[in-house]
Amino acid sequence: MPVDDTFRSDLRAAIEARRDQALQRLHRLVSADTTLGKEQAGQEIMAGIFTEMGLAVETFDVDVDAIRDRSGFSPPVHQDYTNRPNVIARHVPKGRAQGRSLIFNGHIDVVPPGEAELWTTPAFSPSERNGRLYGRGAGDMKSGLVAYCLAYEALRDLGYAPAAPVMFQSVIEEECTGNGALACVARGYRADAAIIPEPFQQTIMTSQLGVMWVTLRILGKPAHVLEASVGVSAITAAYMLFDGLRELEEDWNRPENRHPEFTTNPHPVNFNLGRIEGGDWGSTVACSATMLVRVGFYPGTSLKSVKSAIEANVAATKAKHPGLANIGIEISYRGFQAEGCTIDPNAPFMQVLSAAHRQAVGSEPQRLASTATTDVRFLALYGDTPATCYGPIGGSYHGIDEWVSIDSILSVGEVLALFAAEWCGLEKA
Ligand SMILES: [Zn+2]
Known part of the structure; x- marks a missing residue:
C-alpha cells in the first residue's frame, strides 16, 4: 500500500x-x-x-x-x-x-x-x-x-x-x-x-428524509364574480387545503414527533407548494386548480402511512369549511415517492x-x-x-x-x- x-x-x-x-x-x-x-x-x-x-x-x-x-x-x-x-x-x-x-x-x-x-x-x-x-x-x-x-x-x-x-x-x-x-x-x-x-x-x-410529491386537483363551482358568494373558487380552495397541510407539517416538526437524527434541525420537515395553476378568466370564479405539493417525512415512515395522513388531513379541512362542501378534490401521486x-x-x-x-x-x-x-x-x-x-x-x-x-x-x-x-x-x- x-x-x-x-x-x-x-x-x-x-x-x-x-x-x-x-x-x-x-x-x-x-x-x-x-x-x-x-x-x-x-x-x-x-x-x-x-x-x-x-x-x-x-x-x-x-x-x-x-x-x-x-x-x-x-x-x-x-x-x-x-x-x-x-x-x-x-x-x-x-x-x-x-x-x-x-x-x-x-x-x-x-x-x-x-x-x-x-x-x-x-x-x-x-x-x-x-x-x-x-x-x-x-x-x-x-x-x-x-x-x-x-x-x-x-x-x-x-x-x-x-x-x-x-x-x-x-x-x-x-x-x-x-x-x-x-x-x-x-x-x-x-x-x-x-x-x-x-x-x-x-x-x-x-x-x-423521505420526499413525496402530491398533486391535488380541485374542481369548484364556476360563477360570475357578481354572485361570487355562491360560487367556490378552486384557487381559494387550494390555499385553504394547503393551509390545512401546513398543520400536518408543523405536527411532524414537533419535538416529540421527530426522528432521532433530526432533533437539532430547527425545521426538518418541509411542505412546499411548488406549483399551482388554475382559473381561466378574470371575471369568472375559478372552477379548477391544480397544485403540486412536496412533502417531507422521516426515515422509517412508510409511503402508505404518509399518503393516509395527507388524505385524512385534506378530508378534515374539507369537513371543517362549509365553503368547501361542494368542491371535488382528486389526489394523485406523480414524481417522488421516495422513502427516507x-x-x-x-x-x-x-x-x-x-x-x-x-x-x-x-x-x-x-x-x-x-x-x-x-x-x-x-x-x-x-x-x-x-x-x-x-x-x-x-x-x-x-x-x-x-x-x-x-x-x-x-x-x-x-x-x-x-x-x-x-x-x-x-x-x-
Ligand atoms: Zn443533487
Whole structure:
C-alpha cells in the first residue's frame, strides 16, 4: 500500500495540476441545459470525459417496464425516456481484484433556473467570481461529477489505479423521481460501497428524509364574480387545503414527533407548494386548480402511512369549511415517492471516508442529516450497496445564482482519491 505522506503530497500536486481541466469540464457541463427531458447534451459531455479517462463507456435509456414493479419506483412526470440515457463507465483492474469495489454516482439533471432576470449572469452561462463558479447545476451536482473524475485521474497521474472494480454512473431524473438510479439498480449494478458527491459542504451524510410529491386537483363551482358568494373558487380552495397541510407539517416538526437524527434541525420537515395553476378568466370564479405539493417525512415512515395522513388531513379541512362542501378534490401521486433512509456512521466505508477527509482537509468531518432526498436510497435500500453523499461546498441550489467553491471541488477530488486508494487498494496503472 503506497499511501504515505509522499503519496499524499504527490496526490495533492496531481489534483492541483488538473485544476484548469476540471474547471473547463465544469464550464462545459453547466453550459448544457440539462433540465428534465434535455439531459442528453450533458450525457454526451460525460461520455466524452469518461472516454478521455480511458474507460469503457455504456449508455442506456431507462426502461420503465423493467423498473415499474420495483421498490422505489416513482410514477414519471416526463413520459418519454428515449434519448435521455444514463451513462456509465467502468474501471476494471488489470490484475486480480484485491480490494473492495466502488460505485461513484452522480446526476446530470438540474432543476429549472427560475426567472432569468433574477440571475446576475445567465443560468447556463457559467461565470467565475471570487473563487466561485456560478450557474444552474454548478453545485448540484455537476461539480460532483467533475470531482469523481478528477479523483480517478489524479491516481492515474501517480501511476496507480484502483485494485478493484469502480463504476462511474451519470444518471437522469434525480430531481423528480430517481428512476435513473433505479434503472442502474435494476441492471444489477452493485458494489461494496457507493459515494454520491452531492454538494453537501464536505459533510458526510448519515440520513435523509423521505420526499413525496402530491398533486391535488380541485374542481369548484364556476360563477360570475357578481354572485361570487355562491360560487367556490378552486384557487381559494387550494390555499385553504394547503393551509390545512401546513398543520400536518408543523405536527411532524414537533419535538416529540421527530426522528432521532433530526432533533437539532430547527425545521426538518418541509411542505412546499411548488406549483399551482388554475382559473381561466378574470371575471369568472375559478372552477379548477391544480397544485403540486412536496412533502417531507422521516426515515422509517412508510409511503402508505404518509399518503393516509395527507388524505385524512385534506378530508378534515374539507369537513371543517362549509365553503368547501361542494368542491371535488382528486389526489394523485406523480414524481417522488421516495422513502427516507439512515446510514450507519460506523460502517467500514464511512470510517474510511472520514479518515480520507481528515487526511485531506485536516479536520474532523461533520455529519449531515439531510432534509432533502438523494439517490442514496436506491443503492442503500434497494441496491444492496452501502452508500452516502460527500461533495463540494456551494449554495443557492435550486435558487438564483447557484454557486460552487472551486477549491472545494479539488478538495473533494482529493478526498475521493484517498478513499478509493484505501477502499479499493491500488495497483500499478
Ligand atoms: Zn443533487
